[in-house]
Structures are given as structure tokens and as C-alpha cells.
Amino acid sequence: MLKVGIIGATAYTSLELIKILLRHPEVKITYLGVRRTDRPKISDIFPTLKNLLDLTCETIEQKEAPKDIDLAFITLPPTISMQYVPLFAGNGIKVIDFSADYRFRDKSLYEKWYKAQHTDSKGIETAVYGLPELFRNEIKKTNLVGNPGCYTTATILALAPLLSKGLIHSEDIIVDAKSGVSGRGREPKEDTHYCECNENIEAYSVGSHRHSPEIEHILSIKTNQKVSIQFVPHLIPMNRGILCTIYAKPKVVGANVRSPLHDDEVHKLYKEFYGKEPFVRLKEGNEMPRTKDVIFTNFCDIAAKVTENRIIIISAIDNLIKGASGQAVQNMNVMCGFDEKTGLL
Ligand SMILES: NC(=O)c1ccc[n+]([C@@H]2O[C@H](COP(=O)([O-])OP(=O)(O)OC[C@H]3O[C@@H](n4cnc5c(N)ncnc54)[C@H](OP(=O)(O)O)[C@@H]3O)[C@@H](O)[C@H]2O)c1
Incomplete structure (x- = not known):
């Protein structure tokens, strides 16, 4: 049984993550770390867990890793995480x-966008990007995974097949993305108050969203070319779910300004690229991805x-789920040699 902690x-x-792990036959949650000091039960914080997991939460320490865990999930904000990760990674966890x-x-790219000095050079140099569909072999061999962002997962999976085959202009891509409000986290912010976000759709961080460099960076590495995108996220009045609509320009053959590709050729390309991937589902004909079909699942639907x-x-x-906790469990399964679908299907 793999002993896991959540920090x-x-x-x-x-x-x-807890809900998924409770369904996972190979895993036992042995440690829950929080910053507060009153040692609440997790079921007091999330009453939905009552009688399912009533474990007491311990106060997280920057000095010593908790004993009795084989794998740690760190769910802290950027720039805070790196203060804790070395404690675990440095102790063989x-x-x-x-x-x-x-x-x-x-x-330097991280430091530019997150406006903070990265304090764990060894970690950032050795970590593997946790998108199993593109980096499965590397994930199998690593002890430190950087789980991808939510918008980035949806965008990278959508673009990888066409960019890998060199069929679109890699520096002329527009990503129009929409997210439910849980994407902004539990910590209250002005724009996530009910009266601000209900019955409202609004673009935010135009030209400055931090998922933009992550998408460009990972796709550039994976497809060996400079990838550049225009990324515009929107907050929409739903609890959860992301929909990305991406406009790519096909490379033109000869003087013909029309796309050299047809729908069925593009569909065939995606089918070949994602083969038997358990969590990527391709839409056929005029069917379109809908957030309703993927919420509470680890699927990414693509058309x-x-x-x-x-x-x-x-x-x-x-x-x-696919944008965070489901993907993290998928990564854990790959790292630990479990069936990749365990706990997720
Ligand atoms: N939400 C998403 O859809 C999503 C998707 C992909 C990735 N992520 C990433 O996953 C991580 C968690 O996101 P979330 O949305 O679940 O966050 P969240 O609900 O806002 O919770 C943030 C957590 O970090 C703790 N925390 C904040 N500042 C801290 C500090 N200075 N020291 C110690 N603990 C601190 C909070 O503790 P308190 O309860 O004490 O405040 C809370 O447990 C983030 O890195 C986020 O970028 C989120």
C-alpha cells in the first residue's frame, strides 16, 4: 500500500484529490498538512468527507518532512510550494x-513571470512536466513531477497533434479560453465574490496570464519550434469546467490560400496521435466538446x-480533475507502476 500525504x-x-484517492485500491492517505495550527479533522473542513475520512490535519513545517509517507502531493500556491518540495524530494519521497x-x-522564464527568485534550482532542473500523454516515459523515471496548469492542459492537448506534424503556423495561434470560478481557488478574491461573477462573463489577465508562457514553453520543447500564442482567459459563472476554442492557421501549400487539410484528415491525425490514450476523447462530425460531459471526470474532449x-x-x-487532481493521480499511477486508469475510471 502506497502511503500518501497532502500538503x-x-x-x-x-x-x-482526497475523493479520488479514497477510491484508489493501492493507496492510503496517511498525512494531511495544513497551515493552521488547531489540528482540525479534514471532515470538519470538508463536511462531505464525514465518515469517509476523519483524519486529523497536522500543521505543516518547513524544517522536517512528516514521517510515514512514500509520496507527497503539494497543493500550495506558486512560490510557496518550492519552500516545501525540497523537504520531501530531498528525503527520497x-x-x-x-x-x-x-x-x-x-x-529565468519562471522568475520573470512569477516575479520571485526560484529557491530550488536542483528541483526545477530535474522535475518532469506531468502531462502523461506527452511525457509518459519521463514521468515513469522521475521522483518529482510539476503537475500542469488547467488551461495549459486543455490547450496543449488540443494543439500538440497539429504542431507536432508541422501543419499549422506555430506563431499565429489564438486561444480563447473560459473557466469556471473554482479555477481561481478557494481563497476569496474580489472577482470571485458571488455578486461579482454570477450572471457575468469577463476576460481577465489579457496578455499577462501566467499560463501563456507555460503553454508556449512546453509546446516549443515538445515540438522543436518556437510556439507563440495569443491567450485570452475568461471567467464564467460556473463552478467548474474549462472550454478552449483555438484558432490556428494552416500552412499553405503553393499559392492556394485554402487549408490543404479536410476535416476527416485532421480527425485521422488526432486519432493516430492519441491512439489508445485513456483520457483523451475525440469528437466526430459536428459533435462538440461540452463542459457538462467532462466535469467530475479525468477526460479531455477534443474536436x-x-x-x-x-x-x-x-x-x-x-x-x-484533468486540470489538477485527476491528472496528479494519473501521474502517481505512472510513477508508481500502477495501471494508469486506477481510481480515475
Ligand atoms: N483551482 C484549480 O482549478 C487549479 C488547477 C490546476 C492547478 N492549480 C494549482 O493547485 C494549487 C492549489 O490550488 P487551489 O485552487 O486548490 O487552491 P486554494 O483552494 O486557493 O487553496 C490554497 C491552499 O494553499 C494554502 N496556502 C495559501 N497560502 C499559504 C501559505 N503562505 N503557507 C501555507 N499554505 C498556504 C491554503 O491554506 P489556507 O486554507 O490556510 O488558506 C490552501 O490550503 C495552486 O498551486 C494552483 O495554482 C489549481
Whole structure:
């Protein structure tokens, strides 16, 4: 039985993680760490867990890793995570970090966007990006995974097949993305108050969202070319779910300004690329991904359509599952040699 701990147990993502882990036959949750000092039961923080998991939460320490865990999920915010990860990774404990602190292979890029000095150079250099569909072999061999962001998961999975085959202009891509409010975390912020976000749709962080460099960085590494995107996220009045609509420009053959591809060719390409991937589902014909079909699941649904001079790719995920906790369990399964679908299907 793998003994796992969650550091940041009061987070939204932690609740989802606990629910998945309770269904996982190979895992026992042995430690829950929180910053508060009153040692609450996790079922007092999340009453939905009553009688399912009534474990007492311990106060997290920056000095010593808790005993009796084989794998730690760190669900703390960026720049806070890296203060804790070395405690675990340095003691032979496998780590899956939910923040952006271990997602970049380029420390200076992280420091530019997160406006903080990265204090764990060894960790950021050795961590593997936890998107199993693209980095499964590396994840199998690592003890430290940087779990991807939610928007980034939906966008990268949607674009990887076309970029890998060199069929679209890699520096002319528009990503119009929409997220439910849980994507902004449990900590209250002005724009997540009920009266602010209910009955409202609003773009935010236009030109400055931190998932933009992550998408460009990972796709550039994976497809060996400079990838550049225009990324516009929107907050929409739903609890959970992400929908990305992506506008890519096909590379033109000869003087023909029309796409050289047809819908069925694009569909065939996606089918070949994702083969037997258990968590990527491709839509056929005029079917479109819907957040309703993916919430509470680890699936990413994708459709691609060819129009007059664009290829439109649409993807949908649950930000808290495939965009965070489900993906983290998928990574744990790969790292530990369990069936990748365990606890998730
Ligand atoms: N929400 C999503 O859809 C999503 C998707 C992908 C990745 N992520 C990433 O996953 C992580 C967790 O996200 P979330 O949305 O679940 O967060 P959240 O609900 O806002 O919870 C944040 C957690 O971090 C703790 N925390 C905050 N500041 C701290 C500090 N200075 N010291 C110690 N603990 C601190 C909070 O403790 P208190 O309860 O004491 O405040 C809470 O447990 C973040 O890195 C986020 O970027 C989130």
C-alpha cells in the first residue's frame, strides 16, 4: 500500500484529490498538512468527507518532512510550494507539485513571470512536466513531477497533434479560453465574490496570464519550434469546467490560400496521435466538446474543424480533475507502476 500525504489539505484541489484517492485500491492517505495550527479533522473542513475520512490535519513545517509517507502531493500556491518540495524530494519521497514552481525547464522564464527568485534550482532542473500523454516515459523515471496548469492542459492537448506534424503556423495561434470560478481557488478574491461573477462573463489577465508562457514553453520543447500564442482567459459563472476554442492557421501549400487539410484528415491525425490514450476523447462530425460531459471526470474532449482559412480546435476538461487532481493521480499511477486508469475510471 502506497502511503500518501497532502500538503495544503484545505485547498479545493485537495478535496478532489482526497475523493479520488479514497477510491484508489493501492493507496492510503496517511498525512494531511495544513497551515493552521488547531489540528482540525479534514471532515470538519470538508463536511462531505464525514465518515469517509476523519483524519486529523497536522500543521505543516518547513524544517522536517512528516514521517510515514512514500509520496507527497503539494497543493500550495506558486512560490510557496518550492519552500516545501525540497523537504520531501530531498528525503527520497516522491513528489507531485500542483503549483507552477516545477513546470518550467527555464528558471529565468519562471522568475520573470512569477516575479520571485526560484529557491530550488536542483528541483526545477530535474522535475518532469506531468502531462502523461506527452511525457509518459519521463514521468515513469522521475521522483518529482510539476503537475500542469488547467488551461495549459486543455490547450496543449488540443494543439500538440497539429504542431507536432508541422501543419499549422506555430506563431499565429489564438486561444480563447473560459473557466469556471473554482479555477481561481478557494481563497476569496474580489472577482470571485458571488455578486461579482454570477450572471457575468469577463476576460481577465489579457496578455499577462501566467499560463501563456507555460503553454508556449512546453509546446516549443515538445515540438522543436518556437510556439507563440495569443491567450485570452475568461471567467464564467460556473463552478467548474474549462472550454478552449483555438484558432490556428494552416500552412499553405503553393499559392492556394485554402487549408490543404479536410476535416476527416485532421480527425485521422488526432486519432493516430492519441491512439489508445485513456483520457483523451475525440469528437466526430459536428459533435462538440461540452463542459457538462467532462466535469467530475479525468477526460479531455477534443474536436477539430477546418474552415476557410483556419483550423478551429475545441477542448474541454474539468479544471479540478484533468486540470489538477485527476491528472496528479494519473501521474502517481505512472510513477508508481500502477495501471494508469486506477481510481480515475
Ligand atoms: N483551482 C484549480 O482549478 C487549479 C488547477 C490546476 C492547478 N492549480 C494549482 O493547485 C494549487 C492549489 O490550488 P487551489 O485552487 O486548490 O487552491 P486554494 O483552494 O486557493 O487553496 C490554497 C491552499 O494553499 C494554502 N496556502 C495559501 N497560502 C499559504 C501559505 N503562505 N503557507 C501555507 N499554505 C498556504 C491554503 O491554506 P489556507 O486554507 O490556510 O488558506 C490552501 O490550503 C495552486 O498551486 C494552483 O495554482 C489549481
